[in-house]
Amino acid sequence: MGEGGCCPSMELFRSEPMQLVQLIIPIESAHLSISYLGELGLVQFKDLNAEKSPFQRTYATQIKRCGEMARKLRFFKEQMTKAGLTPSTRPLTRVDIDLDNLETKLGELETELIEINANSDKLQRTYSELLEYKLVLRKAGEFFYSAQSSATAQKREIDARQMGEVSIDSPLLLEQEMSIDPSKQVKLGYVSGLVPRENSMAFERILFRATRGNVFLRQAVIEEPVMDPMSGEKVEKNVFVVFYSGERAKAKILKICEAFGANRYPFTEDVGKQGQMLTEVSGKISELKTTIDVGLMHRDNLLKAISYQFEQWSLLARKEKSIYHTLNMLSFDVTKKCLVAEGWSPVFAINQIQDALKRATFDSNSQVGSIFQVLHTKESPPTYFRTNKFTSAFQEIVDAYGVAKYLEANPGVYTIITFPFLFAVMFGDWGHGICLLLATLFFIIREKKLSTQKLGDITEMTFGGRYVIMMMALFSIYTGLIYNEFFSVPFELFGRSAYACRDPSCSDSTTVGLIKVRGTYPFGVDPAWYGTRSELPFLNSLKMKMSILIGVAQMNLGIVLSYFNAKFYGSNLNIWYQFVPQIIFLNSLFGYLSLLIIVKWCTGSQADLYHVMIYMFLSPTDDLGENQLFAGQKTLQMVLLLLALVAVPWMLLPKPFLLKKQHQERHQGQSYALLQSTDDSFEVEAHHDSHGHEEFEFSEVFVHQLIHTIEFVLGAVSNTASYLRLWALSLAHSELSSVFYEKVLLLAWGFNNIIILVVGIIVFICATVGVLLVMETLSAFLHALRLHWVEFQNKFYEGDGYKFNPFSFALLSDEDD
């Protein structure tokens, strides 16, 4: 293995070389070491205690403590959002605080906050009770006052009537009623209070039934909703006064009040006392109000103080939790004085890791240093690409299909260019390209600000792919210039059109057509084509052939990459029995087709390429006749056909047999070694063990190769056909945009009416943005994705690796929320 030759290894083409390292860390410096390694973020720790449950591990209690702290922090956050405070993002003076201090501090703050909350709840309840009481005093006072005044009025009337002669229409019972013996008069009791309005009818009915009508209930509506002391919610309520007689009735009424959630308040008949109580209650209310305000202010101050350091604390808590989590993955060595860690790290990070360990030893005043050593293993290391903000999104596109095998050729390198390019072939319009570019430049310019913010799902995705979109926009501006479309309008940007009328009268331009008078239009599609009757036949033929040429080129690139893989892994078998026949097969069929297309263009021949290709298979010995493009074509076709036919068994047969032979040779060598050195039997056994699963099943290998061959042969046809989607989507895009331009904008323009024009412009903009810029972008993106994942990557990419997932604080902060 190894990159041979003159060139340095290309960045991103192969994943970083990794190694399995073992760290032996003294217990006293373990915490600090892990913390420094977390800051470095280049080690992926292996779980050495996989068989232990989370509760059996060494640092389970610390993790529990961290969880408790996280709970407290969540409580603070909840309180802060309730109080309308946001944790200040700017880090104030960075006070170094360790876990124990933080824990006690958080505990203190929590108890204080809970106490304050409890007190303020209590005060609030008393306050609302007093408020209700005040309302009752007012409303009930009104009842009594009105009752009294009506009673005195009645009395006066009766007095007056008694003084005069008795009239006929005076009530007969009145006299009787009035002449009740005062000694027999029963003292009426009453209860006053507040009842929720929605219950008031039921309340009245129940009272009436329970006492068999021996009550008198008065209710008055309170206009504004009142704070309920129990629930703390605003409720619409009525003031009520119930008059009753007798103790039994009273007991019943009290029970009913309780059941209906009606709060009772004492009340006196005496007007003087009423006034006194009212002033008393008002005084109490204002007093309580100030107390509550002071309490709230105190709480707000406390929360504000918390909010300044909240971010720092929660970061610390999360870091500590992750450190203990990592420490739990380490195992004790025999002496129980050291922790043993195993993990993957990139080779370039050796010095940084050793440096971090040394610093940790020094800072924790440990007498013994940590030991760092590289282990040799047969295990496949994780795949790690060092990407930057530009390349990471492209790498994501590749990783979404499958993470590269360790040190496998990475299609991500070419994807950076070919993905936006294929997108642009389908999205060729430089007007739309500019719109897309402006949109993505908005994200790129505000990158710093936006990367710290929380964005919505879709915005987040667009922001993540901002550089992909930028490349797509740049390429679609280029292909738009080639297609000569600016919102589907052609421009003569690069010189004059090559076509002109045959004669000055231009009479036959609609029947026979224009004639080519100059050299070919130098850059892109001649503007003369647009709007003509022969536009579609011309563009269809052009775009279809272009799709095939681009497709064949990209598939060849894929096969060439498989050569680099085979060479890198030192597998001559794959070069000679996979790469060579594959490239011969593809090019003798579709490479030849591409050649025919180009020759036809260059010579202006009328030959029918379908016919040529079909009869190349059906009757290769026949004369080509008028379809002949160049001399010796028939011989070439026969040679190519033979090559293609030979390439299929070449792919299929030798590789399984050679693999079998190789395996037998290796097996023989092994048994020979075993006989010679009995001392090393342990090692050999271990060696043998790791190879134990490599039982050679010839039939399995053969079937595998058969499937591969069939897949490639059929794939060569179907993948080439699949590239025709470039033609279809590009056609759909240009047709759609010309429909919007002609049927909306030009139509509106034709009416010569400013309102219709404005409406037309609005509809045009909406259609352009909604359909062309959003929907079409999405569909072209998906098709470009498919062409890369299936047609390009299946030529060489295994994608069965696993991602390097280092223990890093930088990755921690955004995963937790």
Added chain:
Amino acid sequence: MGFLITTLIFIVAGVIASLLARICCNKGPSANLFHLTLVITATVCCWMMWAIVYLAQMKPLIVPILSEGE
């Protein structure tokens, strides 16, 4: 302008772009090779697209026929 001249322009543009990449972001040999690959791929893609469209119009089998009413 013929096919060869424009192709030459593409080559020159590619060379200039790779030199610029080399001068502006010189970050060690492996990064330079990476940038060079990107520039070459981009140039080849752009050239190929242009060349296809140019060749297709060189010896036209059909000519633009104006639609009626124009």
